[in-house]
Amino acid sequence: MEAKRTIRVASLFAGIGGICQGFLDSKNKKAKYEIAWANEIDPYACETYRKNFSHPLIEGDINFVLHPENSDDIEKYTELHEQALSEPIDVINGGFPCQAFSIAGERKGFDDERGNLFMSFIDLINQLDEKFHKKPRVLFLENVKNLKAHDHGRTYKVIKSKLEDCGYTVKEAVLNTMSYSELPQNRERIYIMCFLNKDDADKFTLYDNLDKFKRTFDATERATQIKNIIDYSVDDPKYFYTKEKYPHYFMTEEEFAKNGSKDGIRINLEEDITEMYQFYQLRRGQYVRKNQSNVCPTLTANMGTGGHNVPLILTPNGIRKLTPEETFRLQGLPAGRGYVFPTSFNGTKTYGNSHLYKQAGNAVSVPVIKMIAEQILDIIK
Known part of the structure; x- marks a missing residue:
């Protein structure tokens, strides 16, 4: 040959x-x-x-x-x-x-x-x-x-x-x-x-x-693609949005009428994030937006800067942000399935997720x- x-x-x-x-x-x-x-x-x-x-x-x-x-x-x-x-x-x-x-x-x-x-x-x-x-x-x-x-x-x-x-x-x-x-x-x-x-x-x-x-x-085909990328069994608390962690993002009408909010805006993630196999963004901490194309919005390096820049999803365990592995898989890199992450930097420092989110956003x-x-x-x- x-x-x-x-x-x-x-x-x-x-x-x-x-x-x-x-x-x-x-x-x-x-x-x-x-x-x-x-x-x-x-x-x-x-x-x-x-x-x-x-x-x-x-x-x-x-x-x-x-x-x-x-x-x-x-x-x-x-x-x-x-x-x-x-x-x-x-x-x-x-x-x-x-x-x-x-x-x-x-x-x-x-x-x-x-x-x-x-x-x-x-x-x-x-x-x-x-x-x-x-x-x-x-x-x-x-x-x-x-x-x-x-x-x-x-x-x-x-x-x-x-x-x-x-x-x-x-x-x-x-x-x-x-x-x-x-x-x-x-x-x-x-x-x-x-x-x-x-x-x-x-x-x-x-x-x-x-x-x-x-x-x-179509929407059914997109849902299948998303299931292949998102691990809906994840239950690590650090990825989840809860009322205990973010009370201002789970404000009821009654709470808002009684106490208002710092910026005069009411957000309740449980009311806005209601569909499985969809992606949502918490925009500037002022409103929630669902991607209208049944896909994830563009991943950006800003995901590594903290705040609420990582897209959100609804899972059986609650509302959470994407994991670093999922952002890599959304770029076509099989993280957790052959493509591996470092566990430390230069063998000493802990390798934080912020670096991985930034890398996924900068990837192709x-x-x-x-x-x-x-x-x-x-x-x-």
Whole structure:
């Protein structure tokens, strides 16, 4: 049997490995992906990543990896630099930090240092070309939907022109997780594909035929999907909302008439959260909203900041927020079913759920990545 061709991949801003997992899950009879290395700066995300992947992880600031001379630890970053440039790369992928462009953030774009991290892709391309006289054949970038419209389209125009200046043909599409996978999550993201060879670009027709891949599900089918993700037997008290813990979220009409409330608003979760297999949000502590599409609202990194940012559900044991495992599974990572969590940080500190919630919100939807990555593999096999 003929051996499969190996496509070497470098992954920037790898987080907990959602994009890497999507690539590794991709199937093709003639070729397969191999992650040459991945890069991530967040030490907690790195801890989670290493628990689940065995390929090299370059931990640190990508700008210093590419330019060790600018760091305070030249020895460390010189070693990482040599690792990153040890061999040619066929595909670079990455979801560069989106907070600078997100509707949920301050939308400062390139005025935010995180927005400028896009240039790491350009820098790596040029350094690989300089050393090996070979640019990556394909680039795969992911970001928030708002990137396309940010600053009246000027931000994306700059990004696209930089990629084209490197010789790439650029194609992009905004895809919603709930429409292109069986994951019940409303998550719109822009997926940017860049091809060094025009012939490859011409063969990549996924974005021209999205209707063939789009899927719709009725309420019964969504309920089945949700049952596969949510563990309705969970009874850990720390996840549950009760009148004892949050009396102001279980206020009866009589209590409100008698005592009022601090902000003049009455909320009673038991009145508002009434349906199983649905997702609810406690918005700014002022009202409860059910997602109208029978799916989970977009998971965000804010889930890790406390407050009431984690979606709520009704279970036989009461009203509770999603567990970290469930938020990971809503992204297509099988937490508790093969994908594991760290129990400590550096073997000493307790690894808090806040880090896991943040990681899930920053992650990508693995099946969507897999769908696109398989199309690439079909072309460059």
